[in-house]
Amino acid sequence: SQKIEQNSEALNIQEGKTATLTCNYTNYSPAYLQWYRQDPGRGPVFLLLIRENEKEKRKERLKVTFDTTLKQSLFHITASQPADSATYLCAPAYNKLIFGAGTRLAVHP
Amino acid sequence: NAGVTQTPKFRVLKTGQSMTLLCAQDMNHEYMYWYRQDPGMGLRLIHYSVGEGTTAKGEVPDGYNVSRLKKQNFLLGLESAAPSQTSVYFCASRAGAIEQFFGPGTRLTVL
Numbered sequence: 340s341q342k343i344e345q346n347s348e349a350l351n352i353q354e355g356k357t358a359t360l361t362c363n364y365t366n367y368s369p370a371y372l373q374w375y376r377q378d379p380g381r382g383p384v385f386l387l388l389i390r391e392n393e394k395e396k397r398k399e400r401l402k403v404t405f406d407t408t409l410k411q412s413l414f415h416i417t418a419s420q421p422a423d424s425a426t427y428l429c430a431p432a433y434n435k436l437i438f439g440a441g442t443r444l445a446v447h448p
Numbered sequence: 449n450a451g452v453t454q455t456p457k458f459r460v461l462k463t464g465q466s467m468t469l470l471c472a473q474d475m476n477h478e479y480m481y482w483y484r485q486d487p488g489m490g491l492r493l494i495h496y497s498v499g500e501g502t503t504a505k506g507e508v509p510d511g512y513n514v515s516r517l518k519k520q521n522f523l524l525g526l527e528s529a530a531p532s533q534t535s536v537y538f539c540a541s542r543a544g545a546i547e548q549f550f551g552p553g554t555r556l557t558v559l
């Protein structure tokens with residue numbers, strides 16, 4: 340069956356550093372992959388989409404890569420801020436989105 | 449625009465009771481979804497709809513029913529609640545674009 344793996348351990352980093360989150364998937368070939376941000380007690384909010392024919396996508400301080408050979412996406416936040424603290428969900432998609440469990444990011448001042 | 453709204457926000461049920469969760473969207477989206485989110489697990493798709501009057505099963509449909517009588521509303525029903533249905537329920541919608549818009553969630557506890 341299709342499986343999404345995100346690091347279940349929280350990622351703690353210092354303000355100003357680059358945060359890198361990993362998403363690995365197995366048993367399917369998604370046409371695109373999305374990243375969402377979820378704050379406690381709230382629904383996920385869409386951040387970025389990257390298609391299978393794109394290697395990299397950027398939006399302000401966010402960068403996403405998509406390696407279909409490794410079956411992996413990396414999500415980077417540069418110059419991180421405490422306001423970036425949240426859980427980040429990846430969602431590879433073929434016919435429908437399949438969500439990973441998310442990685443919690445904590446940015447410390 | 450309110451976006452996607454869900455009612456109620458919280459609910460406690462006893463085993464065997466029934467209830468309906470309401471999702472409403474004011475963006476004229478065709479597609480609507482119901483997910484559940486449990487600790488340590490990703491969002492799991494319960495049911496979805498590709499348009500008014502249509503519904504389809506997702507990954508974990510057992511114990512739930514849905515209806516989409518109006519384009520803007522998507523109802524999720526639990527006929528006989530079980531403790532395993534304790535979860536946070538999210539509704540989402542999208543238009544032709546791929547991005548999904550989520551509601552704030554309903555926290556359901558079944559005792």
